[in-house]
Structures are given as C-alpha cells and as structure tokens.
Amino acid sequence: MTKFLLAFAILLATLQSPAFAQFPVGGAAAPKALPGTAGDQTPKGSAKISGSVADSTSSQPIEFVSIALYNKTTNQAVDGTVADEKGKFSLTKIMEGEYKILVSFIGYGEKTISNIKLTKGQELDLGTIKLSSTTKTLNEVTVTGQAALIEEKVDRLVYNAEKDITAKGGDATDILRKVPLLTVDLDGNVSLRGSQNIRVLINNKPSTIIANSVADALKQIPADQIKSVEVITSPSAKYDAEGSGGIINIITKKNSLQGLNLNVDAGVGNRGSMLSLNGGYRKGKAGFTIGGFGRGMYNTITKTSLEQTSTVENVSTVTRQTGDGSSRGLFGNYNLGFDYDIAKNQSLTAGVKYGVRNFSNQQDLMTRLSKTGSSDITTSRDVDARNLSGTVDVNLDYLHTFKPQQEWSVSTLYSRNDLTNDFDANILNGNSELTSRQRNLNKNLNQEFTFQSDYQTPIKKNQLLEFGAKGIFREVNSDYSFLVAEAVGDFRPETDQPAGELTYHQNIAAGYTSYTYTTKSRYTFKGGARYEHTFIDASTNEGSVGVGNYGVLVPSFNASKTFKGTTVKLAYNRRIQRPGLQQLNPNFNSANPQNITIGNPELRPELTNNFEVGLSKNIKKTFVNATFFGRVTNNAISQVRAPSDTLAGAIVTTYENIGKQHAYGTNIFANIAATSKINFGVFLNAFYTKLAGQTLGQDRKTIELTNTGFNVSGGVFSQATFKNGWGAQAFGFMQGNQVQLQGMQGGFGFYTVGVKKEFNNKKGSVGLAAENFLSKRFRMHTELNSIQFNQVSDIYMYNRGVRLTFTYKIGKMTMDAPKRKAKSVNNDDVKSDGSGGGQSGGGAPAGGGGTPR
Incomplete structure (x- = not known):
C-alpha cells in the first residue's frame, strides 16, 4: 500500500513540479534523469540533504511531498525524491556546489529554498519546512464537486446517487426517478426519452432478476447501496445490440x-x-x-x-x-x-x-x-x-x-x-x-x-482499438x-x-x-x-x-x-x-x-x-x-x-x-x-x-x-x-x-x-x-x-x-490501492414488458413470467 501511495504521490507531483517533467519517477529512490540532462551527466558526490515537511497551520506532517533539487547555475533538475509517511526526506550522493530546492504538493503552495551551498561530505539538515494550504483554490474545487451531482462524460450521463440523502431506506426506483432523461411511472416501469425498450445492467452485468421485470427487480436493490446511475443513450459497438432506447447501468458501492x-x-x-x-x-x-x-x-x-x-x-x-x-x-x-x-x-x-x-x-x-x-x-x-x-x-x-x-x-x-x-x-x-x-x-x-x-x-498515443x-x-x-x-x-x-x-x-x-x-x-x-x-x-x-x-x-x-x-x-x-x-x-x-x-x-x-x-x-x-x-x-x-x-x-x-x-x-x-x-x-x-x-x-x-x-x-x-x-x-x-x-x-x-x-x-x-x-x-x-x-x-x-x-x-x-478488476459479462440485449402500469385499465398485475435471457 505504501509503495502505491508513494508512486501515486510522485505522479501527482509531476503535474505540479516542472522539475519532475524532466525525468520519469517511481518509488522512493532518487529518479534517474533522462539521457542528455544534467542529472545524466553529473557525477555523484558525498554530500547529503535531509529535512521534513509539515502543515503550517496544524504542524502535522505532510506525507509524500515532492522534493526537487536544482543546479543553481544551470537551473536544471539534478535529483529528486518524495517524503515518507512522516513527512521526512533525504537526498544523498550530491556533488559539492550551489543548489536550490523546490517543495510542492497538491493542495499546498509551492516553496523554494535557495542559496544552498554544499561542500564535500557535508550533511545539511533543513529542519521542518512548512507549507501553507491553498484554501481559496480548495473552495473552488468544492464548488465543482457539488456541481458533479450530475456529470456528463464522453458517452454517458452519470447521476451520483451516493449524494442522495432522501433515498435511505428506499430502493432503486427512488433513485431512478431523479435521474435526468429517465421517467419512472407509479408502478416502477422505467422509460428513457419516452421509450421503455431499454436495458438495465447492474455493475455492467445483466441479471435474470432484471430480465423478468425491470419494475419488480428495482425494488430488490437498496437505494443506499447505489453509488451512481449511468445513462448511455448512444452505446458503442462493444455493448450488446439490444435496447432501442439505450442502456441504464446501476453502479453499486464497492470498497477497496x-x-x-x-x-x-x-x-x-x-x-x-x-x-x-x-x-x-x-x-x-x-x-x-x-x-x-x-x-x-x-x-x-x-x-x-x-x-x-x-x-x-x-x-x-x-x-x-x-x-x-x-x-x-x-x-x-x-x-x-x-x-x-x-x-x-x-x-x-x-x-x-x-x-x-x-x-x-x-x-x-x-x-x-x-x-x-x-x-x-x-x-x-x-x-x-x-x-x-x-x-x-x-x-x-x-x-x-x-x-x-x-x-x-x-x-x-x-x-x-x-x-x-x-x-x-x-x-x-x-x-x-x-x-x-x-x-x-x-x-x-x-x-x-x-x-x-x-x-x-x-x-x-491517440488511438484505441477494441474487438471481441x-x-x-x-x-x-x-x-x-x-x-x-x-x-x-x-x-x-x-x-x-x-x-x-x-x-x-x-x-x-x-x-x-x-x-x-x-x-x-x-x-x-x-x-x-x-x-x-x-x-x-x-x-x-x-x-x-x-x-x-x-x-x-x-x-x-x-x-x-x-x-x-x-x-x-x-x-x-x-x-x-x-x-x-x-x-x-x-x-x-x-x-x-x-x-x-x-x-x-x-x-x-x-x-x-x-x-x-x-x-x-x-x-x-x-x-x-x-x-x-x-x-x-x-x-x-x-x-x-x-x-x-x-x-x-x-x-x-x-x-x-x-x-x-x-x-x-x-x-x-x-x-x-x-x-x-x-x-x-x-x-x-x-x-x-x-x-x-x-x-x-x-x-x-x-x-x-x-x-x-x-x-x-x-x-x-x-x-x-x-x-x-x-x-x-x-x-x-x-x-x-x-x-x-x-x-x-x-x-x-x-x-x-x-x-x-x-x-x-x-x-x-x-x-x-x-x-x-x-x-x-x-x-x-x-x-x-x-x-x-x-x-x-x-x-x-x-x-x-x-x-x-x-x-x-x-x-x-x-x-488499499485501487485495482483493475476482471471485467464481467454484460448481457444487455432483451426487451422487457412494454406495458406500463395502468395501460390495461383495470389495475390488476399482468401475468405471464419474465424475459427470455
């Protein structure tokens, strides 16, 4: 787990720090510079730099902060690392000379320490370096997060149901009623843009509980176990050809x-x-x-x-x-x-x-x-x-x-x-x-x-081929x-x-x-x-x-x-x-x-x-x-x-x-x-x-x-x-x-x-x-x-x-580290009962069974 978080932190730091854009990163060891950079040509020395990073307000250690070492004369990155779980870091085998250090982490303002002069064999302790939280920027991110109750992606619309506090104790019907593009009648029959010819999946997979009756099956799914609902109005060739109205994919909550x-x-x-x-x-x-x-x-x-x-x-x-x-x-x-x-x-x-x-x-x-x-x-x-x-x-x-x-x-x-x-x-x-x-x-x-x-x-880098x-x-x-x-x-x-x-x-x-x-x-x-x-x-x-x-x-x-x-x-x-x-x-x-x-x-x-x-x-x-x-x-x-x-x-x-x-x-x-x-x-x-x-x-x-x-x-x-x-x-x-x-x-x-x-x-x-x-x-x-x-x-x-x-x-x-799980079968190809409640006029439940799967 530590190795994953370490690698993930370095990856995030790459987006922030121009130093890390010059070489690949990974692990806690100092990264190797790309061929042709200063780091690739500079011989190793015997000096060492160490220190720790903490929050300026709470004084709590900040783990996995990016540390980049620059040659002050050439302004090129020559070494780098990340802080450990306790916010501590060290750079070793550094040649004598003049340097500066850039300390950065997402959610905090960058900090530069200049005028670092190292002699042969010197061990320099920078003490505790304190970073200030970028409060205003985080507030703006929070606004975006609230707006993401409904998200639009390239091929689907996503309703983040886990934010729905009124559905506790209800079922999937209560959630789907609130999803744009969908309508759910009083009997639980679901329509997408006026069509009931849709496929309903659970975690990208079909189920025979859905095949028999969508309305009845939705009553079996607890609302507070639903993470999101995806509405796919134009499915790609990867999906089964069934469902003239589109596909509804119900994603349940998982944990890693x-x-x-x-x-x-x-x-x-x-x-x-x-x-x-x-x-x-x-x-x-x-x-x-x-x-x-x-x-x-x-x-x-x-x-x-x-x-x-x-x-x-x-x-x-x-x-x-x-x-x-x-x-x-x-x-x-x-x-x-x-x-x-x-x-x-x-x-x-x-x-x-x-x-x-x-x-x-x-x-x-x-x-x-x-x-x-x-x-x-x-x-x-x-x-x-x-x-x-x-x-x-x-x-x-x-x-x-x-x-x-x-x-x-x-x-x-x-x-x-x-x-x-x-x-x-x-x-x-x-x-x-x-x-x-x-x-x-x-x-x-x-x-x-x-x-x-x-x-x-x-x-x-810009093309993807799929077949199956x-x-x-x-x-x-x-x-x-x-x-x-x-x-x-x-x-x-x-x-x-x-x-x-x-x-x-x-x-x-x-x-x-x-x-x-x-x-x-x-x-x-x-x-x-x-x-x-x-x-x-x-x-x-x-x-x-x-x-x-x-x-x-x-x-x-x-x-x-x-x-x-x-x-x-x-x-x-x-x-x-x-x-x-x-x-x-x-x-x-x-x-x-x-x-x-x-x-x-x-x-x-x-x-x-x-x-x-x-x-x-x-x-x-x-x-x-x-x-x-x-x-x-x-x-x-x-x-x-x-x-x-x-x-x-x-x-x-x-x-x-x-x-x-x-x-x-x-x-x-x-x-x-x-x-x-x-x-x-x-x-x-x-x-x-x-x-x-x-x-x-x-x-x-x-x-x-x-x-x-x-x-x-x-x-x-x-x-x-x-x-x-x-x-x-x-x-x-x-x-x-x-x-x-x-x-x-x-x-x-x-x-x-x-x-x-x-x-x-x-x-x-x-x-x-x-x-x-x-x-x-x-x-x-x-x-x-x-x-x-x-x-x-x-x-x-x-x-x-x-x-x-x-x-x-x-x-x-x-x-734990999030992992790619094995993909599951995704049968989305059969029409459910086309009649909504009340169309027959008598109010009695329709009989006759389920959908052939």
Missing part, C-alpha cells in the same frame, strides 16, 4: 479497503422497512465480500375505477368496475464475492448472488355489465395474485493487463431464475354469495450461460394452466383454455470491433460495428413456432469536440429489440376478466435508428446540457387491444409486429452550484411522437391506426450541506400525459424531502425522509379507444410515506 468491516443500514417507515448488512475482509492479494439486504413493503393501497363500452356482432356491452386493492412484498438480495491478484497484471474475480422476490396483490373487484337487450349483471371478484421468484447469478472473470489501455479479458456468467406468476379468484354474485372459483398457474424457468472475450490495445466475441445460450420454459371449480369441490381444467407449455431456445453469436481517434485539437471520434446472429428454436404444446433465425449488423458512431468549456456531441446508432417473455408467453392471464393479456410466441425483433446532437457547457457555477434526438422504429412490437369474442365486456390485449414509432424531442437540464454547500437543478424532457399500428374493426378486418402528440415531463432538485454533519435535500417530478396508439395514459407527480445528521466520528448517521406528504392520494387517468371499444380508467395511488433511517459502520479499515 484492507482489514475487516461491517456496515449496518436500517430503516422503518409507514409503507416499508429494510435491514442491510454488508461486510468485507481483505488482506494481501485476496479479498472477500458478503452482503445481505431485506426489504418489506406494506400498507400499499390502490383504488381503481373502470368504465368501458365494447361492441361485438352489433351487441354493445357497458362495463362499470370498481376495485379496492392492496399489495405487500418481501424482497431480498444476498451476495458472496471473491477476488484474487494472481500477479501484478492479472486478476481473478468470482461471485455468487441470490435474489428473492415474494410479491402478492389482493384486489376486490365489483363489476356491473349492461348488455343490449339483457338485464344488468353484477358480480364481485376477489383476486389473490402472486409473483414469486428466486434468482441465482454465478460469475467467474479473468483480466490480464499488458500495459496501460492494453488488456485482455475473459468473462463467464451463469444465471437461473425460477418464477411463479399465479392467481386465485373467488366469483361472487350480486348477493355476495360465492358461486365459482378460478385459478391460473404459470411456472417459468429462465436460464442462460454466457462466454465472452474482449481485447483492447492503444495505437500510438460473445456467445449467449438461453433456455426458457413456461408451463401454464387455467383451472375452474364450483363454490365447493376440486379444481378441473378449463376446456376453453387448455393447459400449455412454451419452450424457447435462443442462442446468440456476436462479434464487434470499435476504433477511437482523438486529435490534438480535442476532437474525438469513435466508430464501430457489431454483428449478431440469433438462432431460435421455439415450440408450444401445439407444435413448433415459426420464428426463424436472423442476423443483424449494428453500426455506431460518436463524435465530440470540446472548446472553451463547451462540448458538442454527435451520435448515430442502430439497435435491435428482441421480444420479452411476457410478450411471447401464450398464457391466458385473466386476473381481471375485463382486461385480459396473452402473449404471441411468433413475435420477431424490431430495429431502431437513433440520432442525437448534444451540447453542454459550464457557465460560471452552472452546468447546462441540451440534447436533441430522433428515434425511428419500424416493425415495432405493439399492443393490440380488441373486445373478447367469448367474455362479455372484456378487452383482450396481445402483441404484434405491426407498429411504427417515430419520436423527436429534447432533453434539457441545468445544475447550479449556488454556493460551495448548496446546489439545485432543473430538468425537462419533451418529445413529439407519432405512432402507427393496426386493430380489428366491426367485421374483424384489419384497420390502420395512427396517433400523435407531445409528451412532457420535468422536475427540480436541491441539496445542501451544513455544519456539524447536517444535510438536506428535496426533489419534485411531474410526468404529463403519455400518448398511446389507442389513446392516452395519464400523468402523475412525485416529490420527497429529507434531512440527515452524521455522527461526529463519521461512523454513523440518522435520517428522516418524507414523500408525497401533502396529498392523501394521486390519480392516474387513462383513456383508450378504437372503433370497437372505449375505455376510461382511473388508478388511485395512496403513496404518502415517511422513513426513519439509521446507518452504522463497524471495523477499522485502511485504504
């Missing part, structure tokens, strides 16, 4: 500490509680980590109302439905990790993660049907839906670094997810008497194995059945909805190459291409499904130019979007019989072309970013809704490759550092969208549909730090109405405030956060329509909440 540590995080609130234990032990070349997180959800109440009119064979049915529901859940995430430094330039990383999700939803539905020529029928339906899963991820990764930027990695990943998505329903008549029962059983097994190898190497290959082997099995029973007695299969099975094999072979070139005038160009070939073998109990194999070439190009504090970006990429299991699964999900969903196993992928122009600039204490984008998708996977032929008043939703989606818009945000301790920001997302698709008319013939409109959302955020460890933060967000192919989905709002107090020893903290506390509930109003039906629904969310959190750290740690 020596010793033993344990962090305890706990929180309790009126709608949820959590407990997290994370520990680690590291000594020498090996390190171990272990962690566990559990979160309980309760008191989550919803109320729904639905009114729709449908027409089948000239018979109109008016449906009026109200519902009272509640949900509860237990979520867990557990991990065990190991890393080992095989050699200075080789490392091995392994890990096992297990995630569990037990989510249940109870809903009491009251339905009244008014059919032409018939008397009204009133029924009640008590539904108990269960969404249970267990996920295992096992990885083994190897990294060999040959020299800076030249490296070769091999990564493997095995993932398995067992998912249960069932419901039981009791049917009651208008007198509240039990008349019949229904049961839908849907078991899913989703597993995959991935092997990939990547290599990158620099070409000269990847293979993904996936298998998805879904067994489903629909059972019915009388008020008493055993369940039996429903003859109109027979049991079935979906077997889906999806293997992907991919290769890519990418080239980056940077000019002296600060132009950066990055171009690449990726080819993916997908092999599909799918079947149901009725026989093979004719999906077929397909290949796709995915080009990408990114360019940027920085001048006078302004960065301009230009990007183009093509993306592929494969269907998810909830869109493929032919399970007939009728948890709400008025809003039925059924997948289509013959779906093919969709292709999207993305264009982007961005501008960012620092204006004094304000950072401003504006991005203008276009997105064109043909053969899009679209929801198709039509009245049921067999169930009166019911709307059936399925999926087809019939859509066209064009979107053009802008994302604007500004982050303002009002002072070194207070900053706030605003952001706006606005785009115009044009949707085209098909539906069925009165005569069951196909009818072309189009819909256009603007989608607008935005928000504000602010944070402040005060004396004695106090801090505060506030956030507010508003989502406008969202254009749908067959109507409009209502908007919603969200806001939260919080305070935190750190203990004096920095080992613990307490916090208090409140969300949506000014209103009892929030309504999301949705209207869907076509020639055959009109539907109006309202969902009322009771999400007023308050949380008290506590954090404490146990163990004494010392800082």
Whole structure:
C-alpha cells in the first residue's frame, strides 16, 4: 500500500513540479534523469540533504511531498525524491556546489529554498519546512464537486446517487426517478426519452432478476447501496445490440479497503422497512465480500375505477368496475464475492448472488355489465395474485493487463431464475354469495450461460482499438394452466383454455470491433460495428413456432469536440429489440376478466435508428446540457387491444409486429452550484411522437391506426450541506400525459424531502425522509379507444410515506490501492414488458413470467 501511495504521490507531483517533467519517477529512490540532462551527466558526490515537511497551520506532517533539487547555475533538475509517511526526506550522493530546492504538493503552495551551498561530505539538515494550504483554490474545487451531482462524460450521463440523502431506506426506483432523461411511472416501469425498450445492467452485468421485470427487480436493490446511475443513450459497438432506447447501468458501492468491516443500514417507515448488512475482509492479494439486504413493503393501497363500452356482432356491452386493492412484498438480495491478484497484471474475480422476490396483490373487484337487450349483471371478484421468484447469478472473470489501455479479458456468467406468476379468484354474485372459483398457474424457468472475450490495445498515443466475441445460450420454459371449480369441490381444467407449455431456445453469436481517434485539437471520434446472429428454436404444446433465425449488423458512431468549456456531441446508432417473455408467453392471464393479456410466441425483433446532437457547457457555477434526438422504429412490437369474442365486456390485449414509432424531442437540464454547500437543478424532457399500428374493426378486418402528440415531463432538485454533519435535500417530478396508439395514459407527480445528521466520528448517521406528504392520494387517468371499444380508467395511488433511517459502520479499515478488476459479462440485449402500469385499465398485475435471457 505504501509503495502505491508513494508512486501515486510522485505522479501527482509531476503535474505540479516542472522539475519532475524532466525525468520519469517511481518509488522512493532518487529518479534517474533522462539521457542528455544534467542529472545524466553529473557525477555523484558525498554530500547529503535531509529535512521534513509539515502543515503550517496544524504542524502535522505532510506525507509524500515532492522534493526537487536544482543546479543553481544551470537551473536544471539534478535529483529528486518524495517524503515518507512522516513527512521526512533525504537526498544523498550530491556533488559539492550551489543548489536550490523546490517543495510542492497538491493542495499546498509551492516553496523554494535557495542559496544552498554544499561542500564535500557535508550533511545539511533543513529542519521542518512548512507549507501553507491553498484554501481559496480548495473552495473552488468544492464548488465543482457539488456541481458533479450530475456529470456528463464522453458517452454517458452519470447521476451520483451516493449524494442522495432522501433515498435511505428506499430502493432503486427512488433513485431512478431523479435521474435526468429517465421517467419512472407509479408502478416502477422505467422509460428513457419516452421509450421503455431499454436495458438495465447492474455493475455492467445483466441479471435474470432484471430480465423478468425491470419494475419488480428495482425494488430488490437498496437505494443506499447505489453509488451512481449511468445513462448511455448512444452505446458503442462493444455493448450488446439490444435496447432501442439505450442502456441504464446501476453502479453499486464497492470498497477497496484492507482489514475487516461491517456496515449496518436500517430503516422503518409507514409503507416499508429494510435491514442491510454488508461486510468485507481483505488482506494481501485476496479479498472477500458478503452482503445481505431485506426489504418489506406494506400498507400499499390502490383504488381503481373502470368504465368501458365494447361492441361485438352489433351487441354493445357497458362495463362499470370498481376495485379496492392492496399489495405487500418481501424482497431480498444476498451476495458472496471473491477476488484474487494472481500477479501484478492479472486478476481473478468470482461471485455468487441470490435474489428473492415474494410479491402478492389482493384486489376486490365489483363489476356491473349492461348488455343490449339483457338485464344488468353484477358480480364481485376477489383476486389473490402472486409473483414469486428466486434468482441465482454465478460469475467467474479473468483480466490480464499488458500495459496501460492494453488488456485482455475473459468473462463467464451463469444465471437461473425460477418464477411463479399465479392467481386465485373467488366469483361472487350480486348477493355476495360465492358461486365459482378460478385459478391460473404459470411456472417459468429462465436460464442462460454466457462466454465472452474482449481485447483492447492503444495505437500510438491517440488511438484505441477494441474487438471481441460473445456467445449467449438461453433456455426458457413456461408451463401454464387455467383451472375452474364450483363454490365447493376440486379444481378441473378449463376446456376453453387448455393447459400449455412454451419452450424457447435462443442462442446468440456476436462479434464487434470499435476504433477511437482523438486529435490534438480535442476532437474525438469513435466508430464501430457489431454483428449478431440469433438462432431460435421455439415450440408450444401445439407444435413448433415459426420464428426463424436472423442476423443483424449494428453500426455506431460518436463524435465530440470540446472548446472553451463547451462540448458538442454527435451520435448515430442502430439497435435491435428482441421480444420479452411476457410478450411471447401464450398464457391466458385473466386476473381481471375485463382486461385480459396473452402473449404471441411468433413475435420477431424490431430495429431502431437513433440520432442525437448534444451540447453542454459550464457557465460560471452552472452546468447546462441540451440534447436533441430522433428515434425511428419500424416493425415495432405493439399492443393490440380488441373486445373478447367469448367474455362479455372484456378487452383482450396481445402483441404484434405491426407498429411504427417515430419520436423527436429534447432533453434539457441545468445544475447550479449556488454556493460551495448548496446546489439545485432543473430538468425537462419533451418529445413529439407519432405512432402507427393496426386493430380489428366491426367485421374483424384489419384497420390502420395512427396517433400523435407531445409528451412532457420535468422536475427540480436541491441539496445542501451544513455544519456539524447536517444535510438536506428535496426533489419534485411531474410526468404529463403519455400518448398511446389507442389513446392516452395519464400523468402523475412525485416529490420527497429529507434531512440527515452524521455522527461526529463519521461512523454513523440518522435520517428522516418524507414523500408525497401533502396529498392523501394521486390519480392516474387513462383513456383508450378504437372503433370497437372505449375505455376510461382511473388508478388511485395512496403513496404518502415517511422513513426513519439509521446507518452504522463497524471495523477499522485502511485504504488499499485501487485495482483493475476482471471485467464481467454484460448481457444487455432483451426487451422487457412494454406495458406500463395502468395501460390495461383495470389495475390488476399482468401475468405471464419474465424475459427470455
């Protein structure tokens, strides 16, 4: 560790001291001068100079300070070293003569000691040299640090979530709501620039917990374990081609500490509680980590109302439905990790993660049907839906670094997810008497194995070449059945909805190459291409499904130019979007019989072309970013809704490759550092969208549909730090109405405030956060329509909440050298469920399983 800090300090000193610019440095020994310099030609003598360096205010020693010795006559550097951990230094074997010494360290003003005259064999002790801290400069750096709550890098936008004090006790959903460019609806469905066709990664790796349902998976990730969120709107060829909207990479907190540590995080609130234990032990070349997180959800109440009119064979049915529901859940995430430094330039990383999700939803539905020529029928339906899963991820990764930027990695990943998505329903008549029962059983097994190898190497000083290959082997099995029973007695299969099975094999072979070139005038160009070939073998109990194999070439190009504090970006990429299991699964999900969903196993992928122009600039204490984008998708996977032929008043939703989606818009945000301790920001997302698709008319013939409109959302955020460890933060967000192919989905709002107090020893903290506390509930109003039906629904969310959190750290740690860890598998290539909460209108959870990985 000492050697690392020593070398790192010398490297930093190189940036400050002109003396060290003349020769390479390393270690505590005096550096050798480059050939042709004075140090290379000067013979060694017998004189010696020693001394120590301390802070002028605290008188504490300053470790690893740079010491440079100059020949006073030639003004050339002839020797140098750095101070040790106690601030002491010495220069030996110096020829007699006249010299001067330059003492420098980042954060302190330089100091020069002149008129040093040495005689043969003399030992000169300079005593304690005191450096003054550059206070004003450090204050300016602090301002920049606050502004870095949101950072823009060459290919991504980064939200530093570890600064978010309101999210303690929450989950990843609470964090993603605050990230510019993203919108998260009340059910946790994430959109990037209005598109839900995105890939979500955890530490650059996929997980089957994400594959099944992004919204549910985010509830398993504790907010206070998230370090940052990266939004990649224009992925390079190195990334999987999946995700037409882009990639979201959630980076969790890691440590590179020596010793033993344990962090305890706990929180309790009126709608949820959590407990997290994370520990680690590291000594020498090996390190171990272990962690566990559990979160309980309760008191989550919803109320729904639905009114729709449908027409089948000239018979109109008016449906009026109200519902009272509640949900509860237990979520867990557990991990065990190991890393080992095989050699200075080789490392091995392994890990096992297990995630569990037990989510249940109870809903009491009251339905009244008014059919032409018939008397009204009133029924009640008590539904108990269960969404249970267990996920295992096992990885083994190897990294060999040959020299800076030249490296070769091999990564493997095995993932398995067992998912249960069932419901039981009791049917009651208008007198509240039990008349019949229904049961839908849907078991899913989703597993995959991935092997990939990547290599990158620099070409000269301003070019980088990357290439690699990847293979993904996936298998998805879904067994489903629909059972019915009388008020008493055993369940039996429903003859109109027979049991079935979906077997889906999806293997992907991919290769890519990418080239980056940077000019002296600060132009950066990055171009690449990726080819993916997908092999599909799918079947149901009725026989093979004719999906077929397909290949796709995915080009990408990114360019940027920085001048006078302004960065301009230009990007183009093509993306592929494969269907998810909830869109493929032919399970007939009728948890709400008025809003039925059924997948289509013959779906093919969709292709999207993305264009982007961005501008960012620092204006004094304000950072401003504006991005203008276009997105064109043909053969899009679209929801198709039509009245049921067999169930009166019911709307059936399925999926087809019939859509066209064009979107053009802008994302604007500004982050303002009002002072070194207070900053706030605003952001706006606005785009115009044009949707085209098909539906069925009165005569069951196909009818072309189009819909256009603007989608607008935005928000504000602010944070402040005060004396004695106090801090505060506030956030507010508003989502406008969202254009749908067959109507409009209502908007919603969200806001939260919080305070935190750190203990004096920095080992613990307490916090208090409140969300949506000014209103009892929030309504999301949705209207869907076509020639055959009109539907109006309202969902009322009771999400007023308050949380008290506590954090404490146990163990004494010392800082270790940061190391390059072996790279991990990064599968970001499958589409999640495209439906957001409330689009179906009934408020019942969708069924059918997860995404094929």
